[in-house]
Amino acid sequence: MTFWDTPRHGGNSFNRLPPDLAYFQALKAYGASWVRLSYDKWQPAGRDFLLGDADGYTGLASNDLAQLRQVLDAAHAAGLKVVIAPLSLPGMRWAQNNQNRFDDRLWQDKDWWQQASAFWRDLAVALKDHPAIAAYNLVNEPAPEKRAGLAEHAAATDMRGWYRQQQGGTRDLPAFYTQIIAAIRKVDPSTPIMVDAGWYAAADAFDYWPQALPDARVLYSFHMYEPYDATSAPNLNRATPYAYPGPVTFAGQLQTWNADRVKAYLQRPLLWAQAKQVSANRLVAGEFGCMRRWSGCRTYLEDVLSTLDQAGLHWAFYSFREDSWDGMDYELGSAKVPWAYWQAVEEGRSDPLVRNATTEFEPIRQRLQP
Template sequence: MFHQTGRCVLKKWRRWMVWAAALAVLPLRAAQPELLYAVNFDDPDVRAAVDKCPFAKVEKDFEGTSVLTVTVPPDKMSDGNPVAVVIPIDIEKIGAAGGNLYGEGDLKFTGVTRPMYSWNGVKFMLVFKSEGKEQYPDFNPGWQTNCGTKDWYRASSSTVIPKDVKKAYLNLGLQQSSGTVSYRNIRFYRGDASPESTLAKQPVPQAKYTVDLPVHRGVMSPNRFDEKDFADLAKWNANLIRWQLNRPLDRPYTLDEYKAITAKKIDELGKVLDAARKHGIKVVIDLHPFEGGKLILSTPEGRQYLVDVWKEIATRYKGHPAIFGYDILNEPHSRNLRPGDPTWPELAERTIKAIRAIDPVTPIIVEPDQMAHYELLEYLPVFEEPNIIYSIHFYAPGQLTHQLDPKVKPILGYPDETRGWNREYLRKNLEKAREFQQKTGARIYVGEFSCIRWAPGADRYVKDLIDLFEEYGWDWSYHAFREWQGWSAEHSDDPAVMDPVPTTGRKEVLLKAFEKNGK
């Protein structure tokens, strides 16, 4: 998907700031992270890498800092590999293998066109091989910061560097986009210790349950409340809805703005729960701020809000018969945490304890790191508290499920034996989650899965996944119901048709699966 093409770097040291307020929330483990590597754009080897990219240059800014700029004309835009400066990093020499690596840098871009895939555009990415397989961790993640125009901002993320990695290649440039992007102050630090696998413990801890619910099958919620939606889902025989406490996607939002939006949605929950009860549907209450939980995880104030908002929800709605569970944070990602911040499992534990002090029974749903990644359940602990449900999201392969622009051709389909995309591919990708279930006795909930409606064979993809969920006894909710037409099971396979139709292949798959639900 990505490759090594071109080369570049950065310079300027800034002291690491530790918020005093963080001490009031959770203690930091390290006041100063260990610097492993800083890109020096004045270094001859780095300059040689820059020279290999015909669209790159290094200039001094008004402060005397060396800034790398990559400008890709529209006729030179690549549909495949990045047009980028590629800087080799000796992972073995800097001692980064076998641990977490935290990277950060200052980025600015102008007129960057929207890429074919949402994970492309502006790249601040490492490329390395582990066990023969290439990996591409990006330190500028997030669809709102990969195209368009944006003044200087700090991009950061972290990744695990496997023990067998000797070399990596830093890609700085554009992929599937034209425009201009600039970089300065690129640095890599030793991250916090890699999490321990729960499955490596002897004996393996066992999850505890005092609530015995049958398997539930349903959908993700619309973006607004309408009781008719619940009545229609009852006719479908769905018995679960994952109700999003989300925000609009029109622009970035501040924590205070998200708090205000969520406060209104919490007030509305009473109507949601009452309508669900009336129509025989259970509700997962889902805190859904987008961007890997950035608004929640990236500051001490956000991390305190995570606890406070769930204390409020539990206090107001505990005991309501329509509640299936509390999904404490949608798609958390440790890229939003800096070295020394509390880890996601620590934050989840703290939130669980706060809820349990108010509501000792209602199931609490916890998602693993890296956007509820299906292979990372084992790096969550088996929490001591009872009735913890472990949730994953599944959109693999992303090249199939997330073909968000139907104008981009060809549109890939499923199954595709030339790419190895079939039911066994899906089963293999779910092996880690299945192993976690079998060894810990944990209840598994697939909170999201889907395939873009205009992908040929999307109905077969959805059916194959549901068949596996049923085989494993997992709860699930299809993404999504009356939210965005691209995911809608009520819209046809033709992207030009924007109105719902009486039936589709995907809808028929869901209706057949919902027949298993009791009422």
Template sequence: MLGALRYIAAVMLMTAVLPVSVQASVSQSNEKMNFWATPQDGTNQFNQTPTEKWFKAAADADVEWVRITFSKWDSQSKDFLAGNLDNYQSLVPEDLAKLKEVIGWAEKYQLKVVLAPLGLPGSRWAQNNSGKRDLRLWNDKKWWEQSSRYWKDIATALKGNKTIVAYNIINEPIAEMGTGLAEHGDPSRYDAWYKKYQGTSHDLPAFYNKVIAAIREVDKNTPVMVDAGWYAQAPAFTYWPKLEDNKVLYAFHMYEPFDFTNRKNFLRKKNGKKMYTYPGKIPYAGKEQYWDEQALENWLNPFFDWAKTNNIPANHLVASEFGAYRKNPGTAAYMEDLLSIFERKGVHWGFYSFREDEWDGYDYEMGNKPLGWKYWQAVEKGESPDRPWNQTNKIWKVLDQELKDDTITATGKSE
């Protein structure tokens, strides 16, 4: 927090001695990065059908920023906004109008937006691709060209929109898949791997530098958020050089240990197996170990050490997704420990997710209770009933406490 305040003071001092015309330029350039000067609490909007009602509810919950993905929205084309990720030509005008309308809802309720497509040309999201992983983007650089043009078009269309505070280039990239690199294990495994694949189509930092350069041709100001490889694992940053652009936010997703956080853990009980409980002994990378707050922090520390080595400040680090299946035993404690780490490290965070319309597994306002037959009966009738949210349950109370905590904003005021 103190480092963020010193940053704000430096900006104020610098602008105070500049001519008025130059001050305006500096102010515009720093406005969006200033949003990230102090820790910001957010959530993820992965709904199939976006509604204004959702944004009002998020604002009422004291959410400050929303990571919006549009890849599940209905479109007359094969892929929303892009038209066709197999052969990108230009943005779909009707889809762009819809996206602007949704961003307008966020603006109405004073929420900031991070745009996060689930797919790019040559990399369609598995759920939109019959469940198959699409690795073309990581196997042939021709898709880098289309992806750069796609993002340049998005940035051109949305340039100057003050509600958008970051472009998240792609959700959970998997540039390492198919190369023989284990998904989990000691972070040092990346070193030899990168020496072999640096400069190839699997070079994720190089890909990001190319796309960011295309964005900067039309938009110098909007920060860019980049996910680490292997589904945005925090340790997957450890082989990276620092990216060339100075308005980059380095984002990771936290669902480890996955054997605990996943819905399959809950299903173990139905299969006659004991569920993994947090804190407790839980398998990871083929070995069972004890997981608690210290173990979570130990798992994240290689990332924090990498950031420190590369002089990347905490206000450029984002836990942009984290969570656990709400019915797993210990989910409230897991969320509480992660939030404790994020707050202590001074990083931004966005929990997954808030009132997702397709699935209730991570709808923490539900606690660990089932929806009940009346809800499903209404759904079968084609209705869209509200879920029986209960903000007094243990899981939501953990999130609610952090969301409602007073913070010092980029303006230096307490809210």
């Protein structure tokens, strides 16, 4: 846990091909100390990587586990710590591996909680002694609220009222985490555990949690893409894209977003942590980013990073050299990628593009340096 006592900066790896030593060395060379690693795009031995089948977990897929260990070995050889971040759990298959359908089963039946607990217990047994592991991020961007009557970015009072109705039920995210952590602690008492806020890890979605989790070795993670209508891909297709700084729709209203608004929004997890006696060095901006071809992206990154660093938080940018989607691969600059990139994706090959420390990457590069 002492690794997380001082601010740690890194990147996200959501690649379709398992990263190799050169990949991790490149991230390390910029000054990163950790990588948040997702494996759900890798070719699985069965239906779902490592799980075998999210429709019924019976044990870790051994071939997939061997592949994951090789990647962890490469990260360790490069001098990076790793946070494992599954996108799928039993009863909650990641939408992009599920014909783009949101899978809500985990939040409807606690039998899936038992399977998720078994999966994490098994994974902790397998990985607890690996020197690269810095934390287990229990699941990426959970959204138990999505189909349960709570609006995204609702007022804090509305969130708390909603939670009082859900507490103890199948959509009680803190209770779900508590159960998973208990299963892990039976086999691994020491590895830090990272938990995402609800509503896709929104920075305001800790607001309804009545207290911190009982385990002292927990890190609390949120993601920052707000205002999403401006930072995301659909904005680039608007006749007149939203600018930054400028007015943008957020939570059903047109609001002006600028450095002050970014800072005010990112105060939400900080204020929650202060109220629940969670120190700032236990808060993580697990993802943040914007479309690299968006004119406001560099300014937005500057404002987000300035706020995170001023607060002394850990962070990992999204994403580093992603090989299936170029939208937030800042080393590619602001130009469209050539057809060769997409051809490599179709053919399952590594993409041939050369990455550089571009202007778009500069806000991150400057702050990665120790």
